[in-house]
Amino acid sequence: MVAIADRAQRRLTIQTANLARDTTTIRSLDWDRDRFDIEFALNNGTTYNSYVIQGEKLALVDTSHEKFRQLYLDALKGIIDPTQIDYLVISHTEPDHSGLVKDILQLAPQATVVGSKVAIQFLEEMVHQPFQRMLVKNGDRLDLGNGHILEFVSAPNLHWPDTIFSYDHATQILYTCDAFGMHYCDDYTFDEDLNLIEEDFRYYYDCLMGPNARSVLSALKRMGELPEITTIATGHGPLLQYHLTELVGCYREWSQAQAKAATTVVVFYVSGYGYSDRLAQAIANGILKTDVAVEMVDLKSIDPQEVAELVGLASGLVIGMPPQSGASVETTRSALSTILAAAHAKQSVGLFEAGGGNDESVYPLRNQFQSLGVHEVFPPIQIKETPTEALYQLCNEAGTDLGQWLTRDRTVKQMKSLDSDLDKALGRLSGGLYIITAKKGGISSAMLASWVSQASFKPLGITIAVAKDRAIESFMHVGDHFVLNVLEEGNYQPLMKHFLKRFAPGADRFAEVKIYAAENGSPILADALAYVECKVVSRMECSDHWIVYSSIDTGRVSKPDALTAVHHRKVGNHY
Ligand SMILES: Cc1cc2nc3c(=O)[nH]c(=O)nc-3n(C[C@H](O)[C@H](O)[C@H](O)COP(=O)(O)O)c2cc1C
Structure with missing residues (x-):
């Protein structure tokens, strides 16, 4: 019952916008999608962007997710007569962009499908019907007339093995599908406001492009051989125009850092x-x-x-x-x-x-x-x-x-590399002892933390330094909820010992721990002295840690007279 009600509330809308001469985008806005293919959760929905180029020949670059079938086809018919499509350019064959290829081919059986060799092979398995095809390699061109010469850029692994980018020499638009995208849905067609999108842009890179950093660098090199690019027309989220140079620069910087590892x-x-x-x-x-x-x-x-x-x-x-x-x-x-x-x-x-x-x-x-x-x-x-x-x-x-x-x-070497005086001096910095607990969907995590500090009064806010390789890091992205459990002086050892255990991948960290659910769904430890419920507002990257700034929603103390456990350290090269 709940699932049906949830689904009924979901909003799917279409946005169309003129981008440049003869060029229109049809953006399928999936406002409430909260989960993509792999494990990561989405906080801001996503979009599937498709493009119409009307030269002397008519081309469609990518389609949409099949859940938009009616909405998308109606919007397309409002712009062109789809039976007249000459070329269907497939940037890659993932179903969220090519889910309606079969529908388009039914309307325009004469259309030539343009894609990499691998994409065409995948499509044969997907559509099970004969179609005209044009296999393109890096540097190949397709003249649509009226100056719209499409030049193809091979970009394998971004993030599918079959990816190509298409550059229109008339409008200086580069169509990149998944690359440079983000799962971010709103009415803005472009990237006007960097503050709104930068977290999602980074997260998307980390999830989808980070595992292919070498391929990102190769694609960037090929992009460098093209004339000026004024717009990057992505497959997800806003198109890049206002902050194009900066955001492309981020891809270069993050991928180079990886390549140096x-x-x-x-x-x-x-x-x-x-x-x-x-x-x-x-x-x-x-x-x-x-x-x-x-x-x-x-x-x-x-x-x-x-x-x-x-x-x-x-x-x-x-x-x-x-x-x-x-x-x-x-x-x-x-x-x-x-x-x-x-x-x-x-x-x-x-x-x-x-x-x-x-x-x-x-x-x-x-x-x-x-x-x-x-x-x-x-x-x-x-x-x-x-x-x-x-x-x-x-x-x-x-x-x-x-x-x-x-x-x-x-x-181990890095930890030992501190000069001993400095190590001892830094060791005088101390903090309280806390357990962070979080639950997202059906999964949960926890961690012992002492690098915790109040950071603001209005709104009430705290920061926690979370090492980049902590399991709980995946639960502490902007918009996520968690609980900060405060441990009690004289009564913290059992909880500290439990949560410092080396857990096997996927292990339930709460087995045999007394917990109850907070309003935000995360576990509250029954033996904690106090707890506060938090929501992540922003994250600052600090070398090997993320400083996670969170606002506080609510909280409670179980023993008003007890004190917080304090962690006095001897050395500064460890917590
Ligand atoms: C006293 C103490 C305080 C700690 N504080 C933090 C902290 O503030 N941030 C952090 O990322 N790790 C901190 N740690 C390390 C993690 O709690 C610990 O490595 C944890 O077991 C990591 O588990 P995981 O990487 O499997 O998630 C602390 C460890 C100790 C012993």
């Missing part, structure tokens, strides 16, 4: 099979919380030499099991043999099932890695049913464990 993990998955790409992405996001770079590689579309090179430079390998039969089985099997031949004992590995119903067994591969002496960081992740949020959380935490394992020596 001394340690790399290669995550092999199989696109379009089971949940392989989503699980791979959840693991990759977990790895990226540590100071380790990730390369995500589709086993189906990589050449053997590249596999061997990547394995050679990797400190860690994660492999999603491919299907044991089907069109690509020979390619993926030979890729697995190449990985095994190139792997060595100093590497660490993690394996996961893809959940496609036809997975190769994990165990023979696991045995082969074990006989090479490769260290297994987390036990094989197995899939019994459709992945839940809990499984994505497990994958994320498994990824973080792998990253932390690979950087353990570095971390």
Whole structure:
């Protein structure tokens, strides 16, 4: 019942806007979407953007999500006669942009579908009907007339293996689909107000582009060879125009930082099979919380030499099991043999099932890695049913464990590197002892914290320094809710000991702890001295920590006369 009522409240609307000469956008606004493919939650909905270019020839760049079928097709018919479409440009084949390709081809069966070789292969599997096609490579051009010459830019892995960008020489608009996008829905067509969007822009980069930083840098290099770009027409969120240079600069800076990381993990998955790409992405996001770079590689579309090179430079390998039969089985099997031949004992590995119903067994591969002496960081992740949020959380935490394992020596060295006088002086800074608890959807997390401070009176606000690789970091994005539990002097040891345990990926951190639910849904610890309910307002990046500023909604003290537990430190190089 609740699910139906929820769904009925959801708002789907359409926005159309003229962008430049002969160019119109149709933006499908999905105001209330709160979850995307992988584990991350959305606070501000999302949009699916499509574009019409009316040269002498008529072109449509991407479509929409199938949930917008009627709204989208009505809007399209208000702008053009869809039966006259000459070209349908597919930036990539993810269903939220190509969900209505079949509908368009029914209206305009003569239309030529334009895409990369991989995109056209994927589309054949999606639409199951013959269609005219034009396979394009980097630098290829398509003349639509009236000066609208589309130049294609190959941008594989941003964030699908088949991605192309299209640059219109007449309007200087670059159509990039997922790249430079964000999950942010409002009536603004453009990026006028950076304050509104920067958090979502960064989060989207971290989730989708961070695991492909090398590919981002290659795409940026290719973009640099184009004439001036005045607008980036994205597939999600506002189009970039006002802050284009700055936001493109962020992609460069964040990707360069990744590329410089001394340690790399290669995550092999199989696109379009089971949940392989989503699980791979959840693991990759977990790895990226540590100071380790990730390369995500589709086993189906990589050449053997590249596999061997990547394995050679990797400190860690994660492999999603491919299907044991089907069109690509020979390619993926030979890729697995190449990985095994190139792997060595100093590497660490993690394996996961893809959940496609036809997975190769994990165990023979696991045995082969074990006989090479490769260290297994987390036990094989197995899939019994459709992945839940809990499984994505497990994958994320498994990824973080792998990253932390690979950087353990570095971390210890950094901790020891403080001059001893300074170390002791800094150690005189002290704080209270708190447990942060959070619940989002069906999953929860907790952490012991002492770097907590009140930060404002109006509104009442606090800051908490949260290390980037903490499990609870995923629960502390802008708009998220949590509880700050204050521990009691003389009575904090049991809770502190419990929450300092090393939890296995995905473990329930509240097993055997007395809790009850706060108004915001997060757990309140029954043995805490006091608690306050908080909402994250903003985050400031401070090297290895996020300073999370949150407003306080409500709170309560259970023992009015008791004091807060204080953490007196001896050294400054640890909490
Ligand atoms: C006394 C003490 C205070 C701590 N305070 C913080 C803190 O303020 N921020 C933080 O990120 N970690 C802090 N930590 C570290 C985490 O509580 C601890 O590493 C936790 O077990 C991390 O778990 P996770 O990475 O599996 O989530 C503190 C640890 C101790 C011992």
